[in-house]
Amino acid sequence: MHxxxxxxxSMKQDGVVADSSTFKLLLDAFIRSGQFDSAIEILDQMEEFGASLNPHMYNSILVALVRKNQLGLALSMFFKVVDTSTANGSSIALEARACNELLLALRRAYMRNRVQRCFL
Known part of the structure; x- marks a missing residue:
């Protein structure tokens, strides 16, 4: 990560700003290599550089949080995305893979009431 x-x-000093697709590639690379802390740290870097979240990044972030066993935060993000999409008619769609990982992790953690809330 260093x-x-x-x-x-260095990019920031040179006035070059990485776009959201670059951050998405970094997120996915860290997740695939099992470096979930680094994936989550990338979010802080994005904020520092003023990059906006691409809707597809929510899938990577959700997976990283689930694999890091931060289920409360992952669930909060899930509901925020669903509520935001419903409220303003946007099309932020979570991938089946990300939703499945969240639901399975909740079930394994005996948080079945939270699983039920996802479908209500």
């Missing part, structure tokens, strides 16, 4: 942090810092 290499990525240094690279992003």
């Amino acid at each position: 290499v990525v942090r240094n690279l992003l810092g």
Whole structure:
């Protein structure tokens, strides 16, 4: 992660801002390699650089949170995305893979009442 942090810092000093698709690639790479803390840390970097979240990034973030066993935060994000999509008619669609991982993790954690709330 320190290499990525240094690279992003150099880019910022040079006035080059990474776009959201670059951050998505970094998120996915960290998740695939099992570096969930680094994936979540990328979010802080995005905020620092002023990059906006691409709707497709929510899937990667949700998976990272579930795999890091931060189910409360993952569930909050899930409901926020669903509520936001419903309220303003936007099309932020969570992928089946991300939703399945969340639901399975909730079931394994004996949080079945939370699973039921996802469908109400």
